[in-house]
Amino acid sequence: MKFTIERVSFLKLLSTVNVAIGQKSPTPAFLNFKLEINDNGLVVTGSDNDITIQSVLPFMKEDKEIISNYTEGSTLISAKYLIEIIRRLDSQLVTLEIIDDVIVQISDNKSHFQLNAMRSEEYPDLDLSVIGEKVSIKTEDFKKIISQTAFAASTREVRPILTAVNFKANEGSAEFVATDSYRLAKKIYEIDSSASFEANIPVKVLNEVSKLLEDNEIVLNIASNKVVFEFGNTKVFSRLINGDFPKTSRMIPSNYPFVLQINASRFIDAMQRVSLLAIERERIVKLSIDSDLVEISSKSEQIGSANEKIELFQYEGGRFDISFNVDYVIDAIKAAQSEDVVLSFAGEMNAFRVTSPVDETIVQIITPVRSYY
Amino acid sequence: MKFTIERVSFLKLLSTVNVAIGQKSPTPAFLNFKLEINDNGLVVTGSDNDITIQSVLPFMKEDKEIISNYTEGSTLISAKYLIEIIRRLDSQLVTLEIIDDVIVQISDNKSHFQLNAMRSEEYPDLDLSVIGEKVSIKTEDFKKIISQTAFAASTREVRPILTAVNFKANEGSAEFVATDSYRLAKKIYEIDSSASFEANIPVKVLNEVSKLLEDNEIVLNIASNKVVFEFGNTKVFSRLINGDFPKTSRMIPSNYPFVLQINASRFIDAMQRVSLLAIERERIVKLSIDSDLVEISSKSEQIGSANEKIELFQYEGGRFDISFNVDYVIDAIKAAQSEDVVLSFAGEMNAFRVTSPVDETIVQIITPVRSYY
Numbered sequence: 093m094k095f096t097i098e099r100v101s102f103l104k105l106l107s108t109v110n111v112a113i114g115q116k117s118p119t120p121a122f123l124n125f126k127l128e129i130n131d132n133g134l135v136v137t138g139s140d141n142d143i144t145i146q147s148v149l150p151f152m153k154e155d156k157e158i159i160s161n162y163t164e165g166s167t168l169i170s171a172k173y174l175i176e177i178i179r180r181l182d183s184q185l186v187t188l189e190i191i192d193d194v195i196v197q198i199s200d201n202k203s204h205f206q207l208n209a210m211r212s213e214e215y216p217d218l219d220l221s222v223i224g225e226k227v228s229i230k231t232e233d234f235k236k237i238i239s240q241t242a243f244a245a246s247t248r249e250v251r252p253i254l255t256a257v258n259f260k261a262n263e264g265s266a267e268f269v270a271t272d273s274y275r276l277a278k279k280i281y282e283i284d285s286s287a288s289f290e291a292n293i294p295v296k297v298l299n300e301v302s303k304l305l306e307d308n309e310i311v312l313n314i315a316s317n318k319v320v321f322e323f324g325n326t327k328v329f330s331r332l333i334n335g336d337f338p339k340t341s342r343m344i345p346s347n348y349p350f351v352l353q354i355n356a357s358r359f360i361d362a363m364q365r366v367s368l369l370a371i372e373r374e375r376i377v378k379l380s381i382d383s384d385l386v387e388i389s390s391k392s393e394q395i396g397s398a399n400e401k402i403e404l405f406q407y408e409g410g411r412f413d414i415s416f417n418v419d420y421v422i423d424a425i426k427a428a429q430s431e432d433v434v435l436s437f438a439g440e441m442n443a444f445r446v447t448s449p450v451d452e453t454i455v456q457i458i459t460p461v462r463s464y465y
Numbered sequence: 466m467k468f469t470i471e472r473v474s475f476l477k478l479l480s481t482v483n484v485a486i487g488q489k490s491p492t493p494a495f496l497n498f499k500l501e502i503n504d505n506g507l508v509v510t511g512s513d514n515d516i517t518i519q520s521v522l523p524f525m526k527e528d529k530e531i532i533s534n535y536t537e538g539s540t541l542i543s544a545k546y547l548i549e550i551i552r553r554l555d556s557q558l559v560t561l562e563i564i565d566d567v568i569v570q571i572s573d574n575k576s577h578f579q580l581n582a583m584r585s586e587e588y589p590d591l592d593l594s595v596i597g598e599k600v601s602i603k604t605e606d607f608k609k610i611i612s613q614t615a616f617a618a619s620t621r622e623v624r625p626i627l628t629a630v631n632f633k634a635n636e637g638s639a640e641f642v643a644t645d646s647y648r649l650a651k652k653i654y655e656i657d658s659s660a661s662f663e664a665n666i667p668v669k670v671l672n673e674v675s676k677l678l679e680d681n682e683i684v685l686n687i688a689s690n691k692v693v694f695e696f697g698n699t700k701v702f703s704r705l706i707n708g709d710f711p712k713t714s715r716m717i718p719s720n721y722p723f724v725l726q727i728n729a730s731r732f733i734d735a736m737q738r739v740s741l742l743a744i745e746r747e748r749i750v751k752l753s754i755d756s757d758l759v760e761i762s763s764k765s766e767q768i769g770s771a772n773e774k775i776e777l778f779q780y781e782g783g784r785f786d787i788s789f790n791v792d793y794v795i796d797a798i799k800a801a802q803s804e805d806v807v808l809s810f811a812g813e814m815n816a817f818r819v820t821s822p823v824d825e826t827i828v829q830i831i832t833p834v835r836s837y838y
Binding site: 202 | 543546550553554555568576577578579580581734735737738739741742767768769770771772773774
């Protein structure tokens with residue numbers, strides 16, 4: 093195998109695939125990129141066994157030659173060192189060549205590197221088939237869905253199912269739900285497919301894919317135990333998380349006698365200030381509402397107390413106090429992505445709802461906490 | 466004590482003094498700012514017992530009122546919370562008031578904080594006298610001296626004396642020397658004072674002072690066991706480090722038969738690329754020079770090898786190889802702060818010198834390392 097390649101395109105390709113590669117692995121081959129020159133161009137594969145990314149760089153792009161002087165073949169080469177070398181070179185072109193079975197030379201006009209490599213046969217067999225129900229989503233919409241739901245998933249592995257976003261589709265209507273059992277985010281989205289399925293996709297994969305996206309559209313292929321994301325010349329393969337996602341409809345109250353509409357950024361600023369003293373583990377602040385009053389307060393025996401009143405708001409309901417984790421409420425308000433936000437309360441000890449007054453597709457539910465002052 | 470203060474000026478004052486305050490302290494009072502309103506304005510003091518910073522904000526600045534509605538008095542208030550609160554408020558003015566012996570209220574139009582405080586009598590007695598030999602240095606020069614020497618000091622407390630910069634003055638000529646025993650940086654500087662002294666100033670303090678400087682001039686007051694830096698309305702007090710600084714003249718060869726002059730940034734870039742594979746503890750690269758060749762190389766059994774030739778250079782001397790810690794050489798070349806740099810070698814196992822061809826006041830000495838290839 094030998095090829096000369098446009099350095100910046102090569103670096104971008106490697107950076108994409110590198111997202112799948114870990115710092116450590118019980119399988120040393122997984123610390124490498126698999127590079128292969130075949131009829132399609134340069135195919136680069138990276139994996140940590142849970143996530144696999146494969147991306148292709150064609151020989152030509154828009155009549156411009158990207159890869160030249162190539163011969164077919166394949167090799168495994170340290171992801172960490174290859175990406176650093178390609179990043180640091182300052183030439184426009186770089187040449188890679190297997191000069192011995194297990195040595196790859198990387199060079200431009202000035203610098204020469206000889207990296208120890210592995211034979212490509214040593215790479216584990218990976219299932220790279222693209223099967224399952226196909227759903228296309230606009231890139232912009234996909235990023236928005238992920239930003240509105242993913243933060244509510246659990247980051248702890250105690251209950252693995254809660255580290256997934258539950259993606260359900262039925263007759264053209266899809267639902268994305270994430271919950272860490274203290275809060276929940278639910279997004280409704282219409283899809284152009286009559287497919288019916290339910291899949292628990294690891295939130296980590298969704299976040300990574302969302303960051304990588306550049307093209308107009310992403311295609312999800314949902315099979316019984318895996319999902320394949322396709323965008324541009326890249327495919328991302330991930331297992332699904334096994335188990336039943338909790339029946340979240342139970343968490344959502346049906347009746348809200350107390351309804352507050354308020355400016356989102358003004359409310360967030362006030363909560364951030366008042367919560368400066370709420371350093372304990374639960375980051376609790378108290379919200380007190382009445383027809384002529386919205387006040388946020390916090391108190392710590394050791395440090396002191398804080399309070400702030402907000403003057404502009406609309407409220408329906410009687411005098412009402414509730415305490416909550418301030419970070420959960422700030423996350424939920426940001427996810428509403430609207431100028432004003434509506435908080436609907438069922439009672440002082442019931443879960444409450446955060447919605448946008450202009451977008452019915454996104455709903456957030458938060459459990460309150462008990463407060464002792 | 467009560468005062469209303471221009472918020473941004475207050476935040477700047479607190480940020481300066483906060484540099485002296487640690488995250489933890491066996492003396493709880495040291496986690497506080499000492500605030501005092503007296504005839505001079507607002508005096509804020511912070512200390513971790515090793516370094517003390519005191520800064521004054523006058524009531525008026527250039528005919529503009531900075532502090533108003535004040536009554537005299539003093540208090541101790543948590544540095545961590547006060548600075549966060551003042552940073553997060555978004556009003557132009559903020560009011561502080563002792564509302565009980567040990568409670569301070571901080572408020573603007575919207576937000577109200579009540580912080581638990583301590584009586585100012587609980588602050589330890591600190592020696593804030595300004596004594597010793599006075600030396601004035603232009604701010605610009607002081608920053609340059611520190612950037613050219615401080616990095617060569619040791620960061621390890623095993624030999625505390627090596628964590629100091631040795632500052633010696635005699636009949637108008639001053640010398641700043643730092644060494645970690647593997648490398649040395651020496652700067653000559655003419656001072657406008659006939660004072661004669663020697664002081665070992667902690668490098669940590671010099672770095673912090675250098676970052677805080679804004680005015681045109683800094684005055685150092687060197688006493689037998691302490692140094693006081695004065696600039697603007699701020700004073701920084703630090704102990705000196707006890708002990709004898711090593712006789713560094715021994716480290717410096719007197720005769721250099723091999724002399725290379727080369728472009729600094731081209732040389733640094735090449736070393737950074739070649740050292741990508743030099744991940745071992747000592748970060749060794751090898752420099753090979755001859756009349757028609759400058760080559761940098763590195764080799765790792767596990768990873769591979771790298772080399773790069775540089776074409777433009779001037780060299781006097783015969784064929785010559787030397788190995789060294791690449792980071793030390795890059796630091797030294799950067800400190801020369803010139804387009805070209807001169808490397809002078811005494812022999813393959815002798816310390817070598819890095820200088821600027823246009824500035825004789827800065828000299829760097831580096832010990833080579835043995836290499837096995």
